[in-house]
Amino acid sequence: MGEAIATRLAAQGWEVVGWTRSGRASATVEVTGDPDDAVARADVVLLSLFDGPACRQVLDDVRDSLRAGTIVVNTSTIAPAEAAELAGRLGASYVHAPVLGSVPAAADGALRVLAAAGQDTLDRVRPVLETLGTVGGVEDASTAAALKLIANNSLAGAVLALRDALRQADALGLPREQVLDVLELGQLGRLVARKRAFLTHPSAAVTGTATGIGTKTGTGTGTAEFTLGALAKDMALLAAASDIPLRGAAHLADTAAGPDADIAVAATVPAATDAVAGEAVLEPLRAYIRGHATGDPAHFRDAFLPTAHIEGIRDGAFVSWPLEEYCALFQGRPAPDEPARSRRIDAVDVHGTVATATMTLRHGPDTFTDIFLLTHVHDSWRIANKAYHRHS
Secondary structure, three states: OHHHHHHHHHHHOOOEEEEEOOOOOOOEEEEEEOOHHHHHHOEEEEEOOHHHHEEEEHHHHHHHHHOOEEEEEEEOOOOOHHHHHHHHHHHHEEEEEEOOOOOOHHHOOOOOEEEOOOHHHHHHHHHHHHHHHHEOOOOOOOHHHHHHHHHHHHHHHHHHHHHHHHHHHHHOOOOOOHHHHHOOOOOOOOOOHHHHHHHHOOOOOOOOOEEOEEEEEEOOOOOOOOHHHHHHHHHHHHHHOOOOOOHHHHHOOEOOOOOOEEHHHOOOEEEEHHHHHHHHHHHHHHHHHHHHHHHHOHHHHHHHHEEEEEEEEEEEEEEEHHHHHHHOOOOOOOOHHHOOEEEEEEEEEEOOOEEEEEEEEOOOEEEEEEEEEEEEOOOEEEEEEEEEEEEE
């Protein structure tokens, strides 16, 4: 992103001197190996860094080299508290200006800039920001940072929704191109259109690592416009700032492709932990299903740890059965209406050596939602506990 911004500015006639933490040179702008040299020559210092600690470190390193009157414009996506702290430290010479849009938008000058600064300061840097896109004034640095995180949260939601749609389509055996044609017509259309090449050829979404101030270089067949690691970082910042957990978003970077892959890879590649766990994490859940299907409690003993409890509301009272008490409820034969019953594993989320799973069971007039906690112990997965809700 940093390289795209610098290239855009240079192409529009601005004199640009670049510096990256990685030391990698850009082919499109003048680059110096000394950050002090870069900022000492600048009227505007523009930051495009990965996170708040990187912003603080760079500014600490170059602060003595900033000229009087130089304005620092920070386009990085950081926490609201971090943005407020930087604004307080640099005062009127600081503009917090996170941007909406990725590398193609930066190259085209089509970013949406959320700029927070005093009017005089904003007027001074407006020509630079308008070279990058449309500028919208925001009340303060904290608000600008928070709005950027909210915008990225909507992107994370779309990525996860697209992932689920493609997994369902694959399970139904639908042709990928036909599925993408249909998805482009709906609410995910813009994302699908923008990422279609990646979605058609998932290997193209795997890239190399971030290089300093926002630049990314590819070691695969494509170049990441926005990495899974960056989006996962943003969602962690949002969850911490709002104190509201974001279910599923924390696993965006946890794929076999790694955090430096483009966000499109989340829709096409299973989670790395799923790839490692593979069929193994599903086996105790399938043993549990076999127990219900056959009425044979031996399958439950295979599925659960001996210390497991099965808990829920039965006949209006809370029950917490140890495993053997639960097994005693089964008589070793299928239920009379077994052919009409069904069970479905709805979701499995693996977190290293533990996992959670949700299952729906339709048993005659009753539907059960079962929630499982699983653990990896002695080289296999077992159910540690189960809680259930009965719908009549």
